[in-house]
Amino acid sequence: MDILIKNGIIVNADKSIRADLRISKRKIVEIGTSLVPVPDKWKIIDAGNKFIFPGGIEHRMALLYTYGVLTNKISLNRFVDLVSTRPDKTFGLFPKKGEISVGYDADLVIWDPGKENIISAKTHHQNCDINIYEGFKTQGATGQLPVPAALVAEYSYSINTGEFSIGD
Secondary structure, X not given: OEEEEEEEEEEOOOOEEEEEEEEEOOEEEEEEOOOOOOOXXXXXXXXXXXXXXXOOOHHHHHHXXXXXXXXXXXXXXXXXXXXXXXXXXXXXOOOOOOOOOOOOEOOEEEEEEEEXXXXXXXXXXXXXXXOOOXXXXXXXXXXXXXXXXHHHOOEEEOOOOOOEEEOO
């Protein structure tokens, strides 16, 4: 089933655009301003004017957004470059990941810039009982994810080939 993410602001390292995007077979296949869904064949996610980023990691994104973007130390595009594009380039995943573009893997995050949180070891997803950021207040967090969590857990990485894959 295709997924259509509507009403979002797509943010890459080099630019931001207000657009919809369509995912098919876990790849971004179309980006446009007025994509029309096929009823009963596409799942529709309304991003509600939130940001759509290439994927990222738990607290790093909220901390850098709060203490970097919101304090005007870095731009939103630089933020995406630091949390998504550069790590994917470093690990040899670019150009399949790290950018939102047709043909790229649909490894995306819908970012809610207004969500407030306090970091705590009691609520994080890491396998440890302490957190060096305990008590830090953050603003901005992941919202709805277009790829179901069950599928995200099936990602695997091959040391021999350097390829990521996802189970079917």
